[in-house]
Amino acid sequence: MNAVSNDGSGGASPPATGGTVTMTYVQALNEALREEMERDPTVFVMGEDIAVWGGGGVFGVTKGLVDIFGPERIRDTPISEAGFTGVGLGAALTGMRPVVEYMYADFMMVAMDQIANQAAKIRYMFGGKARVPLVLRTQEGAGRGNGPQHSQSLEAWFTHIPGLKVAVPSTPADAKGLLKMAIRDDNPVVFLEHKLLYGKKGEVPVGEHLVPFGRANVLREGRHVTVVGVHITNDHALEAAEILAPEGIELEVVDPRTLVPYDREAVAASVRKTGRLIAVHQAPERVGVAAEIIQCAIEDAFDYLDAPPMRLCAANMPVPYAKTLEDADLPQVADIVGAARRLMSGRSVTTAGSR
């Protein structure tokens, strides 16, 4: 694994060329697409309603790009997820670098043969003689009342399939740097954005900004409890850290940024320092990535653990619509606060099935 950076800088990002600018997560994604399309004429984007609708996609990620690059490279597709995934794969094998957009991660389930049986396996099946520079971009997650078929967090599905890389940016800077990196990668990358993060603001390096895969980012340092989150649950953890700080409980929030490759050493290093671990995500608990995060930490840092690691996840059920139900289903800031307090109280708490 790569060396671990605990300085909060996010590791080995090359120095930005022109300082930073404040922008939203969606603007950062848009900038990454624009810069990569300007840099490389084989990069193009295709998906449903990305060109005409609202000037650039339901969430605005491709806003304005069709005016710059035209409808050939910002390509609206028929509603045929399996079909256009296969088309993207074929284009990737033959000289293009497609970025395929799915309006919702849930819709990727329609294309799973093309993703899991074809794109993920082709390089290996062909004995390493093919390159698949294909980005499969979408947004996932709950919290907006989109209901059971528009709110899933599906990162565990893709993480489980060998041959796919999986990115889960939680900040505007990472959204830009990871997407630019994904587009330059010669492997299929499932790039999972989060629908609640699109409006999040942050400092984003101007121009060339690449975030390497497999390099976690310590969002906040602390001595007592390591919290590893996915997407917006990292923001929840940062809020929880503010609440707990006056009590003398320090959270260290570690954002893995990519799940494949996964920076297990960064998490292990944090756990060796804190002795306590909470993994948190909006996906259901059962066989979620929290289980993998915890198991890796047990293997890597068992002797340093002062308490059983905990996971805070959605319940093993579809994501409900009504706000009261959705809030109850998802891990909240208060859940992280409560879990950290329990870990610090010295009481061993078994969390499986507690939600």
Place this chain on the structure above:
Amino acid sequence: MADQRPQGKTNAAGGRSPKAGGRKAKAAKLVETTGLRPDELIGLLQRMMLIREFEEECARLYRAGRIRGVTHTYQGQEAVAVGVCSTLNVSDFITSTHRGHAHVIAKGGDVNLMMAELLGKATGYCKGRGGSMHIADMSQGILGANGIVGGGMGIAVGAALSSKMLGRDTVAVCFFGDGAMNQGILHEVSNIAACWNLPVVFLCENNFYGMSASVEDTLACKEMNLAGRAAAYDIPAATCDGMDVIDVHLATRAAVERARGGGGPSYVVCTTYRFLGHHVGDPLTYRDKSAVDPWRLRDPIPNFAGRLVADNLATREQVDRWEAEAKDAIARALAFAEESPDPDPSNLTEDVFA
């Protein structure tokens, strides 16, 4: 059971004129009918022979327990692979199927590397990582056989999209069987190819069975007119005699020329028959034992050899010698494979990522 006797030259709505091939072409001089040179015509026969011998050897090896998993052979359908790929350039693309050995050989694949792959050797096309259903050769535009029925259709259309976006004049041919006619992705990518006017040929090999499922039981298709489905996408379609390499060649050539000229996608349906089962060892419980007999009379290899002889393009002695050469080539491929090392398990996880 519906009539599955060979109909000779068939033709469907939007199809080609019957005079282009089939029995009528047989009476005509092949060079005149096709515009192909004598050596090109002879090459068609030789390539079919090489496929037949490869598949016969595969069946022997499989029965001897030397090929793992399953293997699907192509005896009887050789005219399709060869007729189609003889219309393509090296830079053109194909996607293939689970029954893909012939497509690879016809497109220019190396039988040594193929045989080594089937025996799971480090020298095989896929270094022993893929096996029978995943042979690919990027240098020959072979974008892979496929273990999923219909799995390669999107890839073919994507290759056609690349051609168009990069301003190349390459064409993609998407091989699939009658069974894959019922996969949803065919609908999706046919529609995409038509909407975007992409240079792709959807090449259906109708051998009447998707594993055990007969076309009459599983295809909702008036009068078994598989090509008729293309009308739904405004895609021109032809049905040709898949037991006749010339008929296949001419039908495909028209479609490839249309694609290369910017005329968009086509469907070509080749009516053919697999002499053996779905895979080696298939007991064929779903098909009359005698059903194959009339098709064997139309075996594309001896029939085409006879036409070359009738046209004074070859002698019987030459035909016999070419068959012996095909056997020798496969024997050499087997020897190459046998002499090759097994893959080294220390390389097990290489090639998952670039």
